[in-house]
Amino acid sequence: MAKQHKFTVTAARGMLPLLADELKHLGIKQFKQEQGNIRFTGQLEDAYKVCLWSRVAIRVLMPLATVPANDPEQLYDSVKAMPWEEHLNGEEGTLAVDFNSFRSKIKHSQYGAQKVKDAIVDRFREMTGMRPSVDLYQPDIRVNVYLRHNQATISLDLSGESLHRRGYRARNTTAPLKEHLAAAILLSAEWPQQARQGRALLDPMCGSGTFLIEAAMIAADIAPGILRDYFGFSFWKQHDREAWKRLKADAERRRQAGLSRLPVIVGGDADPQATEAARANIAEAGLAEWIQVHDRRLQDWPAVADSLPRAGLLVCNPPYGERMGDVDTLHNLYEKLGDIVRGSLPGWRTALITDNAQLGKFTGLTLFDSVPFDNGPIACDVLFYRAPKPVRADEMSSTSETLPADKVTEVEQIDISEQGRMFENRLKKNLKHLTKWARKNNISCYRIYDADLPDYALAIDLYDDQVHVQEYAPPKQIDAQKAVERLKEAMQIIPDVLEVPAANVALKVRQKQRGLNQYEAQAAQNQRIQVQENGLKFWVNLKDYLDTGLFLDHRDTRHMLMSQAAGKDFLNLFSYTSSASVYAAAGNAKSTTSVDMSNTYLNWSRDNMQLNGFDGEQHQFIRANCLEWLQAAQQEPRRYDLIFLDPPTFSNSSRMEGVFDIQRDHPSLIRMAGQLLKDKGQLVFSTNRRDFKMVEAEFEGLRLTDISSQTIPRDFDRNRKIHYCWLIEKL
Numbered sequence: 001m002a003k004q005h006k007f008t009v010t011a012a013r014g015m016l017p018l019l020a021d022e023l024k025h026l027g028i029k030q031f032k033q034e035q036g037n038i039r040f041t042g043q044l045e046d047a048y049k050v051c052l053w054s055r056v057a058i059r060v061l062m063p064l065a066t067v068p069a070n071d072p073e074q075l076y077d078s079v080k081a082m083p084w085e086e087h088l089n090g091e092e093g094t095l096a097v098d099f100n101s102f103r104s105k106i107k108h109s110q111y112g113a114q115k116v117k118d119a120i121v122d123r124f125r126e127m128t129g130m131r132p133s134v135d136l137y138q139p140d141i142r143v144n145v146y147l148r149h150n151q152a153t154i155s156l157d158l159s160g161e162s163l164h165r166r167g168y169r170a171r172n173t174t175a176p177l178k179e180h181l182a183a184a185i186l187l188s189a190e191w192p193q194q195a196r197q198g199r200a201l202l203d204p205m206c207g208s209g210t211f212l213i214e215a216a217m218i219a220a221d222i223a224p225g226i227l228r229d230y231f232g233f234s235f236w237k238q239h240d241r242e243a244w245k246r247l248k249a250d251a252e253r254r255r256q257a258g259l260s261r262l263p264v265i266v267g268g269d270a271d272p273q274a275t276e277a278a279r280a281n282i283a284e285a286g287l288a289e290w291i292q293v294h295d296r297r298l299q300d301w302p303a304v305a306d307s308l309p310r311a312g313l314l315v316c317n318p319p320y321g322e323r324m325g326d327v328d329t330l331h332n333l334y335e336k337l338g339d340i341v342r343g344s345l346p347g348w349r350t351a352l353i354t355d356n357a358q359l360g361k362f363t364g365l366t367l368f369d370s371v372p373f374d375n376g377p378i379a380c381d382v383l384f385y386r387a388p389k390p391v392r393a394d395e396m397s398s399t400s401e402t403l404p405a406d407k408v409t410e411v412e413q414i415d416i417s418e419q420g421r422m423f424e425n426r427l428k429k430n431l432k433h434l435t436k437w438a439r440k441n442n443i444s445c446y447r448i449y450d451a452d453l454p455d456y457a458l459a460i461d462l463y464d465d466q467v468h469v470q471e472y473a474p475p476k477q478i479d480a481q482k483a484v485e486r487l488k489e490a491m492q493i494i495p496d497v498l499e500v501p502a503a504n505v506a507l508k509v510r511q512k513q514r515g516l517n518q519y520e521a522q523a524a525q526n527q528r529i530q531v532q533e534n535g536l537k538f539w540v541n542l543k544d545y546l547d548t549g550l551f552l553d554h555r556d557t558r559h560m561l562m563s564q565a566a567g568k569d570f571l572n573l574f575s576y577t578s579s580a581s582v583y584a585a586a587g588n589a590k591s592t593t594s595v596d597m598s599n600t601y602l603n604w605s606r607d608n609m610q611l612n613g614f615d616g617e618q619h620q621f622i623r624a625n626c627l628e629w630l631q632a633a634q635q636e637p638r639r640y641d642l643i644f645l646d647p648p649t650f651s652n653s654s655r656m657e658g659v660f661d662i663q664r665d666h667p668s669l670i671r672m673a674g675q676l677l678k679d680k681g682q683l684v685f686s687t688n689r690r691d692f693k694m695v696e697a698e699f700e701g702l703r704l705t706d707i708s709s710q711t712i713p714r715d716f717d718r719n720r721k722i723h724y725c726w727l728i729e730k731l
Contacts, residue, residue, distance in 0.1 A: 002043040007050075008061040008155065010037045014373045015056045015184050022054050045243045047158050048233070052225040052247055055183035055218070057163050060232075061144050061155035069152040072106060072115050079119035079154060087141055087156065087237050090124035094135035098157065101147040116145050116154075140235035160232030166213075167227035168285035171277035173208040177317045177353075181375060182214040183224070185382050188371050189351040191313055195219035195263050196544075198527070200312035202348075204301050204340070206267030206293065209278030211315050213285050216265050220258030220290075223251040227285065249480030250509075253471055253487055257507040259290065261543045264309055268294035268301070298336055305344035311391035314341060315351040320378065331362040338363030347391035349384070357381045420489040423456045427497045437714055445531050445540075446715040447552055448498075450722075454478065455486050460494065461552060463531050467498055467505040468542045506542040530611070534559060536582055537611045539604060549577045549604060553722045554646070557686060557711045561644055562587035564682065568641035571595070573626050573673060578605030580644045585614040593640070595622045595629055627660065630672040639678045645669070649689040662687050667695050674702045674730060683728040686711070690721050703729045 011019045016033055023031050023040060026049045031040035040046070050060050067078035088095060097120075099113035106112045117134065120143070125131045132140075142157040164180040186192075191201065195218065203211045217224060225231070226248070233239045269275050278293050296304075318333055334352075341350055342364065350365055355378050360367065365385035373380055416424070430448045438446050449460040457472040469491070474483035495502045528541040533555060540548045558580050561570075565587035572581045575594035578601075584592050592614075594605050602621045609619055622629065626647070647669060651660040662669075666687070673683055683702075694704070704726050711725040 002045070004041055005044060005047070006039065006041055006063055007047050007158075008037050008039050008063060009050055009054070010058045010061070011056055012058060012180065012184075012374055014371055015180070018056045018184055018187050019054065021187075022056065023050070026050065026053060044238075044240055045247070048240075048244055048247055051159055051163065051231055051233075052223045052251060054163060055187065055214070055224045056180050058159075058180065059144070059162065060158045062158055063153055063155045066151055066153045068150065069147055070105060070150045072111070075106065075112070075147075075152055076115050076119045078152070079116050080123045082123075082154065084120050084123055085127065088120075088124075088132055089140070089237065090128045090132055091130040093132035093141070093235075094139040095120060095132050095141050095143060096134060096136050096139040097143045097145065099145045099147070102149070104147045104150045106147055112145065112147060116143060138230050138234075142232045156236065157232045158236075160230055160234065163225065165228070166224050166285075167229065168213060168281055169208070170284040171208060171280040173271075173274045173277050175320075176208045177210045177375065179210055179214060179224070181353075181373060182210040183218065184373060185315065185351055185353060186211070186215055186218055186313075188382060189313055189315060189349065189384055191215060191315075192218055194311075194313055194349075197311075198263050198309070200264035200266070200309040202301075202308065202312060202314045202345075203267040203316050204269075204296070204298050204314070204337075205316045205318060206269050206278050207274050207317065209267060209281045209291070209293065211317070212265055212267045212278065212291050212293070213282055213287060215315075216262060216287050216291055217285070219265070220255065220262050222255045222258060226251050226255065246480045249484045252484040253509045256484075256487055256491065257471070257509045260505070260507050262290050264292075264312070265290065266292040266294070266308070268296035270295075270297040298333070298340070301340055302344040305340075308345065311347040311387070312345070313349050313351065314345060317353050317375075320355045320380075330356075330359055334359050334362035335364070338365050341365060341385075342388050346389035347387050349387050351382060351384050353380050353382045355380050357383065414488055414492060416489055416493065417485075419453075419455050419486070420493060423453055423486075423490060424493045424497060426452050427460070427493065431497065434715055442535065443533065443555070445533055445550065445552060446713075448715070450716070450719045452718060455482075456490055457483070458487075458490055461548075462498070463529065463540055463542060463548070465500055465504060466529060466542055467494060467500055468548055469494065469505060469507045471507070471509050508546060534562075534583075536586055537608075538579055538582070539577070539607055539611065547576075550579055551576075551646075553688075553713060553716050554580070554686065554711075555713045557644075557684065557725060558583040560711065561642065561684065564642055565589040569593075569639075569678075571640040571643040571676065573630070573643065573645045574647045575605060575621075576601055576646075578602075578608055578621075580646075581605065581619070582608050582612055582614065584642070584644075585609065585619060586612065589642075591618040591620070593620045593622065595624055595626050597623065597625050599623060627669070630669070630676070634672065634675055638676075639681070640676055641678050641681050643673055643677060643681070643683040644686075645673050645683060646686045649687060649692075662689055663692060666692075667697055667699075670699060670702070670728065674699065674728060677730040679730060681730045683730075684725065685728055686723050686725040688723045692724050694724075694726065699728070701731050703731055705729075 019038055020033055028040050028042055028046055031038050047060050050057060065082055069075035097113040097116045099109045101107055101109060101112060121131045142160055144155040144157045146153045164178045166179050201215045206212055272295055275293050275295050282288050282291050341348055354360060360383040367383055368386050369384040371382045373382055427449055434446060434448055445463045447461050451457045451472060455478060457474045459470045461468040471487055495505055527543050528539045531538055531540050538550050540550050542548055561580055562583040565584040567590050570584040570589040570592045572578060572594045575581060575596045578594040581592040581594045596602055602623055605621055609615060647662055649662045670685060677683060707727045708724045712720050716722045
C-alpha cells in the first residue's frame with residue numbers, strides 16, 4: 001500500500017465549503033475542516049490531484065514536523081536537526097522560506113525566515129561542505145513555517161506558489177479579479193450545473209477575461225493547474241514523476257473531451273485595452289475559438305440579446321467606489337445591469353461581486369443569496385439574483401444561435417505519426433467492410449473501431465452522420481504522454497476518414513467513476529438526435545451522458561426479444577431508456593413494464609415509446625429501485641411471460657441502500673426475477689462485466705442456457721467479451 005501522508009490545504013475566507021466539496025469529488029475522504037484550512041490524510045498522488053484540480057485552494061502543504069520555538073535559537077536548532085538531505089540536493093539545490101507568526105515570541109517574519117534558512121544551509125555545509133542557495137522565484141523546495149503560540153509547524157509547500165496563478169495571465173487590467181475568486185463565485189452560482197444544462201454565460205464588463213476563462217475551464221472539465229509548468233514538488237527529491245505524468249495525461253484527455261461540449265461563453269467591455277487583455281489571456285489559455293469577446297458598452301448589450309440563448313448566467317465584477325468609479329454614481333451602473341436582465345435576458349440568473357451590498361438593491365432584481373468573499377484586501381459580498389422569468393430545462397432550445405466571433409482560431413493541426421497512419425488505415429479498412437454490412441441490414445448505428453490497436457484505446461461508434469468516441473484508460477505499457485498525443489492524432493484523423501465535420505465528433509473519456517461524479521451527466525445540453533435501428537426509432541444523446549441511450553452491443557438481443565414477444569407480458573428491469581421495451585412492443589407484446597430508478601431515463605423511455613407510436617395504458621413505467629421492487633413484487637400476483645434483466649455491473653447510488661455488485665449479487669437477482677415468470681416463461685439475463693463468471697449453483701425450477709455467442713452483433717466480433725447473455729427458462 002502506498003505511503004500515507006498528512007496534508008494541509010489553505011483557502012481564502014468563505015471558500016472552505018467549496019474546497020471540501022472539491023476534495024470529495026477527488027475521492028479524498030479523510031479530511032477535517034479547520035479555521036482557514038482543511039487537513040487530510042492520503043497518498044502523495046492525492047496532494048498532486050489537489051494542486052492540479054482545485055479551483056479555490058491557495059496552497060497545499062505537507063507538514064514535516066512540529067517543533068518548539070520559544071526563541072530564535074531553539075527554532076534554529078530544531079530545524080537544523082531535521083533530515084533536509086531527504087528533500088534537497090545540497091550542492092546544486094535551491095530553497096525559499098515563507099514564515100508567519102501568530103501570538104509567539106518571534107514576531108518578525110523576515111527574521112524568522114532567515115533563521116530557518118540558516119539552519120537548513122548550515123546542516124548541508126557541515127555534512128557535505130556544500131550549501132544550497134536561495135531562489136525566491138522557483139526553488140527546488142519551498143519551506144513553509146507557521147509559528148503559533150511558540151510551536152512551529154514546518155511544511156513543504158507542494159504548490160510552490162499560490163494556486164490561483166493558473167499560468168494563462170499574459171495581460172492585466174486595473175483591479176483584476178483573482179482566478180480562485182472568480183472560480184469560487186462561479187461555483188457558488190451553480191455554474192457547473194447550468195453549463196451542463198446548456199445555459200450560457202455573459203460577462204458584460206469582462207476586464208481581463210478572468211470570469212470567461214474560469215467559466216470555460218469549469219464547463220469543459222479543464223484542470224486549473226494544467227498550464228502551470230512549475231509546482232513546489234517539481235524538483236523535490238521525493239517527487240513521484242510517474243504519478244504526476246499520469247495525472248497530467250489524464251487531465252489532458254479530459255480537456256480534449258470537455259472542449260467538445262462547451263456552452264456559449266461571451267463577454268465584452270467598453271475599454272478596448274481591457275478586451276485586448278482578455279483576448280490575450282484567453283489565447284494563452286488555449287480557448288480563443290470557444291470564448292467570444294466584443295468591444296461593447298454596457299448599454300449596447302440589449303441590442304444583441306436575441307442572439308444569446310434563452311437562459312444563462314450573467315456574472316460580472318463592477319467597479320468599486322474604493323478603487324474605481326464614484327460610489328455616489330455607481331447606483332446608475334447597477335440600475336443599468338438590472339434593466340438589461342429584466343428587459344432583455346429575463347431567463348438569466350445574475351451574480352455580482354461588490355464591496356457595497358446596498359448598491360445591489362438598485363438592480364431591482366430578486367436577491368436569493370449572498371456570500372462573503374475577499375477580493376484581495378477588500379471585504380466583499382457576492383450577490384446572487386433569481387432570473388425574472390426562469391426557463392425550465394425542457395424549454396431550452398437544443399441549439400442556440402451565437403454571436404459572431406471577432407476572431408476565429410483554426411483548430412491546431414498536428415503531423416500524423418507512423419502509428420497514426422496505421423490507425424488511419426485500420427479505420428478505413430473497418431469502415432469499408434462494415435458499411436456494406438450495415439447498409440444491407442438497414443443499420444445506421446454501429447461500432448467501427450474498438451481498441452483494435454493498443455496505442456489507440458478508443459471505441460468509435462457511428463450514429464448516422466454523428467460520431468461517438470470513447471477513450472478507454474490506455475494500457476499500462478503505453479506512456480501516459482504518448483497516449484495523449486495519440487488521442488490528439490485520432491481526433492484529427494477520425495473526421496477526415498469518416499468525412500464528417502469535426503463538430504459532429506463527440507469525445508468522452510471513460511474513467512473509473514466514484515463519489516459524487518458517478519452518476520452525473522456529462523453536459524445535459526439536451527442535444528439529442530433521432531436514429532433508426534431495424535425500422536424502429538430512438539432518441540440518442542451523444543454529448544450529455546457517458547452512455548448515449550442506446551447500447552449497440554444489445555442490438556441482436558433486442559431483436560431476439562421482439563421475435564419472442566407476441567401476445568406476452570414483458571418486463572424490462574433496469575430498463576435505462578427502454579429500447580428493449582420498444583422492441584417488445586413492436587413485436588406485439590400484450591403489455592410492457594419498464595422499471596428504472598432514474599426519472600431522466602423513464603422520461604426518455606416514454607419519449608422512445610411515443611416516437612414509435614406505443615403510448616397506450618398497456619405500457620407502464622415504474623420509478624423504483626429494481627432490487628426493492630423485485631422483493632415487493634414477490635408478494636404481488638402479477639407474473640410475466642418474458643423478462644429482460646440487464647443490471648449495472650456496480651452501483652453505490654445514494655438512491656440504493658448499500659452497494660450492488662453483479663458478480664456477488666447475480667444469484668439472488670436471477671432467483672427473484674425468476675419467481676416473477678409464468679410457467680414456461682423466459683428470462684434473458686445479460687451483463688457487460690468482462691470477468692463475469694456465472695455461479696455453478698442450482699437455480700431451482702430454472703434452466704440456464706449460455707447464448708452469448710448468438711447475441712454478439714457483427715460489429716462487435718472483434719471484442720466478444722463485450723457482454724455475456726443467458727436464456728433462462730422456467731420449467
